[in-house]
């Protein structure tokens with residue numbers, strides 16, 4: 101019996117602005133979880149470092165009349181983790197993809213990587229059976245983790261290409277089936293939980309990849325609304341300029357002044373927990389394009405500033421995943437959206453902005469705009485929701501990228517234990533963080549001569565950015581600051597992500613929420 105458990109559109113909602121993209125049909129992947137019998141045309145198997153075949157893979161080998169084993173021997177295949185081999189002439193199968201599983205016990209993260217390797221090697225095979233039995237792991241429902249890795253890795257964004265990837269073979273859908281014992285539980289985990297995380301990640305990737313021409317605060321709001329169209333339990337509130345003026349949100353209003361597109365402030369709330377439980381709050385930087393403003397950036401790499409909205413996108417993606425699986429938790433996400441443009445009415449270096457909190461900021465560089473919009477965002481969410489945990493997430497500083505590269509996001513907290521918790525959570529979730537300090541010296545460096553604080557000072561480092569935001573975070577608040585400037589963009593593919601926008605933060609924050617869900 102074939103159970104179609106999930107369909108995810110690989111590709112994106114076709115924008116009505118772009119008529120040439122309208123006749124493109126993205127490939128739909130159907131994930132199935134079946135028993136041990138395999139009917140697929142192409143097969144993927146995992147082989148451990150000892151080269152020995154598991155019972156399930158030995159069964160496949162028998163079907164090929166031993167050709168699989170011979171091929172592995174001839175290739176001197178060692179089963180090193182991630183080593184891929186694509187074998188043809190494997191009748192009755194059209195081909196067999198072999199992926200090395202290494203000798204270590206497989207963690208959730210490694211299982212997802214293996215699923216991603218399969219996706220990379222199987223490139224558009226229409227009917228693929230993955231042998232998920234016999235893996236060296238104690239992770240339950242491991243097939244679901246493989247499927248998640250596959251789904252994350254096979255993300256594509258080709259709406260602006262005239263000729264789509266799948267046009268040659270006229271493929272519109274493919275089936276990936278996972279074969280092993282007890283896969284019904286894997287199916288449930290995938291369908292009720294993991295696939296929603298994938299969709300949240302892919303939303304963030306879409307937003308980070310979309311050009312600034314098509315994503316500006318107002319259209320960003322529309323995309324958020326579209327994401328949540330089928331999510332009844334998330335409330336979406338959108339503040340425009342008049343509402344923000346009423347709340348005295350002078351920082352985000354200041355940043356948005358130079359753009360023909362007015363800023364927006366979006367509040368997403370999901371109250372899946374008890375009504376007396378304080379929520380977790382996420383605040384994301386949503387700069388739809390960062391030119392630097394009057395402190396304009398040089399041209400090199402400037403195009404990438406279309407993804408300066410990724411913090412906010414990760415916030416929306418996380419809310420989506422958490423709400424779709426119906427976690428028992430109260431979760432609020434705010435997205436501070438503005439476009440940072442130079443213009444005759446843009447803010448200038450030296451200008452003083454009055455934030456929602458009442459504190460004033462002297463703008464030393466209009467290119468340090470993320471900390472400005474987040475100042476208002478964290479003030480708003482604390483005043484309105486008094487969260488038990490506040491996470492802000494932003495592509496905040498080039499310094500974060502220079503310090504830690506693409507492997508670790510910067511995490512800054514006021515509490516070493518909390519920082520270590522974050523490192524541990526990131527490691528399991530597959531999105532690593534590494535701490536940087538926040539000291540008195542950083543606060544001292546942003547003392548202003550004419551305002552309460554200034555927006556930069558000392559050095560342009562990640563800690564200074566955190567100090568500006570930290571000025572607006574109550575002293576006893578449990579607070580985590582994430583600077584994702586280095587990790588949100590990949591110049592080459594990883595096992596679970598194609599090159600380009602990584603959608604960083606959904607998996608991380610989703611994992612933090614899981615750990616901090618309400619005690620039952």
Ligand code: BES
Nearest residue numbers: 465467468495496497498499556560585
């Ligand atoms: N959005 C940028 C940070 C950034 C740089 C993200 C590179 C991704 C890649 C941010 O708004 C910015 O311009 N930061 C400045 C701050 C400086 C003016 C204190 C920076 O890091 O140079």
Ligand code: ZN
Nearest residue numbers: 387390408470
């Ligand atoms: Zn920016």
Ligand code: MN
Nearest residue numbers: 390467468469
């Ligand atoms: Mn900037």
